[in-house]
Amino acid sequence: MSPDVSQMPAGRDLDRAVALAIFGTDAPHAIMPEWNLPPFSTDIEAAWELTVRVRLRIAAYVQVEDGHPRGGAFARFVRKGEAMVDRPTQTWEAAAETAPLAICRAALQAVGGAPEP
DSSP: OOOOGGGOOSSHHHHHHHIIIIIGGGOHHHHSOGGGSOOTTTOHHHHHHHHHHHHHHHTOEEEEEESOTTSSEEEEEEEOOBGGGTBOOEEEEEEESSHHHHHHHHHHHHTTSOOOO
């Protein structure tokens, strides 16, 4: 069973889960030692690179707010629906203490969750 991404804390385990789920076989850790794994969950620049990859993968747009009432930060990926192909609008969102953490949690939801450990 996949871990509950809404409760995953920032850190190396979440960074690894993000790399596997979002980048798959292109994951930086697949060709680099773990100490070189980008700090997606703690660094806004690394997290922003993640949003670009998710947006391309699922054709969604992203919204990130800092200082949001639901948590310190809030991230949302939205894929617009298309009536011609009977696809409803989908939204994946997360609130967290920091923007990078919220982005990671929302991104994992958008691609189907964290892979099995």
